[in-house]
Amino acid sequence: MRSQFLTVLCILTFLSCAWGVLDATVSLLKTDTISETTYVESDSKVKGQKEAPKQYYEDRSSGNEPLPNDPDLIRQLAIGQLVYSLLTLAGAILMFRLQRVGFWVYVAGVAVGLILPVVLAGFVALNISFGVFFSILFAILYWNTLKDMR
Numbered sequence: 001m002r003s004q005f006l007t008v009l010c011i012l013t014f015l016s017c018a019w020g021v022l023d024a025t026v027s028l029l030k031t032d033t034i035s036e037t038t039y040v041e042s043d044s045k046v047k048g049q050k051e052a053p054k055q056y057y058e059d060r061s062s063g064n065e066p067l068p069n070d071p072d073l074i075r076q077l078a079i080g081q082l083v084y085s086l087l088t089l090a091g092a093i094l095m096f097r098l099q100r101v102g103f104w105v106y107v108a109g110v111a112v113g114l115i116l117p118v119v120l121a122g123f124v125a126l127n128i129s130f131g132v133f134f135s136i137l138f139a140i141l142y143w144n145t146l147k148d149m150r
Contacts, residue, residue: 003145006145014093020131024081024082028078081113083112088109088113091103092106099149103142
């Protein structure tokens with residue numbers, strides 16, 4: 001019988017992976033549009049505000065750095081994210097079915113999520129793939145539920 005803790009972990013992983021697959025798919029389909037993302041500067045102050053609003057990048061990255069403007073690099077990072085998301089999703093599905101091999105598939109997905117962006121884009125990619133670090137925390141939490149699986 002599956003514990004409630006394992007069920008919650010799997011459902012959160014399903015949601016995260018679904019978002020990752022969707023994000024990677026959009027990045028693959030709209031690579032040229034994403035590569036045209038520009039830096040937005042704010043020149044004016046908002047009424048009643050003592051200091052000017054902070055400048056920001058319009059992008060979908062999870063770090064403080066903007067996405068690169070190179071379409072080939074964006075495509076490579078999207079492929080890396082898609083592989084990572086699909087592997088971790090497959091692992092979570094197997095663990096949801098109480099199959100212990102799912103944990104190892106999940107860990108392989110996390111390793112791919114850490115290594116593949118660095119191989120494809122260099123260490124700058126770690127800023128963009130910050131969500132993978134939460135997967136390491138989830139792997140530790142899944143480790144604690146291995147006794148529930150066959």
